[in-house]
Amino acid sequence: MIADIGLIALTIAFIFTVYATFASAYGGWRGRWDLVESARNASLLAFPFLTVSVIVIVYSLYVLDFSLAYVYDVSSQAMSPFLRMAALWGGQQGSILFWAWMMAGFVAAVLLRKWDRDREMMPYFTATAMLTTAFFVGVVLFIANPFVRLWHIEGAAELTQALFQPANSMPYYPEDGGGLNPLLRHFGMIGHPPTTYLGFTGFVIPFSFAIAALITGQSRGDEWIRTTRRWTLVAWIFLSIGLILGGRWAYDVLGWGGFWGWDPVENAMLMPWLTGTAFLHSVMMTEKRGMMKRWNMVLIILTYSLALFGTFITRTGVISSVHAFTKSALGPAFFAFIGLTFIGSVTILYLRWDTLKSEHTLESFISRESAFVLQNMLFLAVTFVVFWGTIFPLISELVTGIKITVGPPYFQKATGPLFFVLVILMGIAPLLAWRKQAARTFGKAIWMPFIASLGIAGIWGYTHRMHPASILGLWLVTFSLSAILAEFWKGVQARRVTRGENPLTALFNLIGRNHRRYGGYIIHLSVVLIALGFIGDANFKLETQGTVSSGEALTIGDYQLQFEQLRGYPGSDGREIVEAVTTLSQDGEAIRALNPRRDYFTVQQQPVTVPGVYSTPGKDVYVLLVGWDDSGQSATFKIYINSFINWVWLGGLMMIVGTIIAAWSNPGQRETTYVLKPGVLTSHSLVQEG
């Protein structure tokens, strides 16, 4: 049986991960390099064995081997081959296997790198990373095993799920399976879950490096932090992509006209992203000034713990949520593991507190350092707001016994002002020099963008004067945008003047000469675009709902939606489709036909609303078919006008580009920091940024 091969491979992988954990820790402790090498080999081998398990499950899903309970749950005859294979991460057991596999892949990739400069960290890196991998593989093997089969015990009314044949039983082969949750039967299934998992699991690398640095005392130096920064960037960009694709997917299938609903699972993903972002900034304090070493360690531990916490929320459904498709009894195991990880790493940090000693000096409150500290505090504050709001229903139920909901209004009101300050800070902080910024030069740098933003926001606001509140938001994005663009402008001008390059070449060379800085600026620009999407969502969103008969139209803003007729037909994947034929017009002129639908999945008895969308750079007209009367003569539609929403997706693309540029090390440029003695040329921040 092919499934047995998968189970055997999984068992071997588990043995390897456990062996690697103990052998590397013991080998590192006793200085037994033979053991450390053997542990490394075991870790490298765990990955191919897990790969075999994954391939077996994907194959079983594809050929519909319904004797496996997992396949029976998430796959079905009606599903396309693509969806059958994507069902690997469509249910509990498969998700955790996929998770463990990715984590093992990350660890293997890092173990293959050169370890000549930080060899003494390897044993503890391996031990930390493999301990986590062993936990996840162990969960797959013992708690959520995808290789469990269906058996029929003689005389029993219900089927039994077991790995091995129980007494007096017959293997049971169902005709067809239940299939994926209809909401997951979407092209988005290929993007959002894998990138999210890569983001979550990727954080094991910086965490393991940090723990290894603490144990070996390498944390005294700065080498480990450079390695850690790059791997954090890798995890961070995958998490960012996962967040954006998740937003896009929600917009396309969840049918509420928005892309971010402050759902517990979304929050679970946002939290490690927030602390990870804080770390990617404060790490510069350590690199450039040797400051905040302890704080960085705290951030790494926090980020990783929040990533585990996110997994816990997602996979156990402890805080009930639309995403918690898969509920199980995993809670205690996860809870214990998160607790142990957190307490263990905090203890190691406490014991090694002295190795992270650093001198903190500051010449002025107006300096890059102050901006970073403030930025870190704000990111942590947002994290706390989100964390508290996410777990509060649980706390309320435990303390008072009353169930409550903490919905979007709380998160919008509590995080809004904090994000507002962060976006301003994003515009001005790059202009600030390290140590001390002379107020006059700062004023010189900022007055142009400031005036420009007032002008643009004024004009822009005037065209949207029916939404007075939006002017503040529009000013916010234009200010930050002008400040960042001014930085590009200055650099390009300097190159044009000194080297006579044309503007395009100058821009290209400017970015090429300092990947980190300009990659960072591009990421900042992308954040401005995403912020614009949120401002549009908060201020300019229009919605209306109404029932119209054939030939009648529903009006919203300048748009009219004319309903022609309803038509029904069977679709793929076992769905019955009811589709409305409508025409969208603007100021009386027809633009295009829209076909909002309601897909009804007969087996699951679940409807999925598919919007009809007319998309322009400025706004989307998003039409939902909410209901109809049985004669088909009239239908109810809900129409949203979502302003600026497409800038979110554009911002997402730009963020990826910016991160790739920032992570790319400049060729031929050593990552060395020269810090000038105070007093030498201080009016210019003369720090060569690696």
Added chain:
Amino acid sequence: MRNIKRKLLLVLLTIIASFYAVSIVYAQEGQPGYPTDNDVNRIARKLYCPVCPNTPLDVCETKACEDWRAQIRDQLSEGWSEQQIMDYFVAQYGERVLAEPQRKGFTSLVWFLPLTAVLIGTGVVYEVLRNWRKQKTTPAAVSSPPEIPKELLEKIEREIRELD
């Protein structure tokens, strides 16, 4: 002078207040067609489906939620106010139907604690920066930065001159 200040304050308050205003004009009680779907959704949006996890009542697709929306419509046409309807739902299904947590009792902690945290955080940031600034004067803090090669220094100065 005080007058201008008061006016400014008023303008500011209006701007802030309009943040929370919904940007659609709804049919008012007494007008023909009242209550419309939009009037129902305006209230349903502030409520959460009492049976499905984490789904606002205005978008929930289940039959139960359809009935609840129909109930809101009936109540509106009977002349109930928004507050009366919200209160009715809380009394019937508990506090968890409210999208926005209340600001009283134990639930007020959800609002209060983050605010306290931000205030404390701001204080901590100020203290930390003040401490760092003080340390500047202690001689121990002067660490010796790596020597910069002379050529590099000259190159930097040359480039700065070019920049200005």
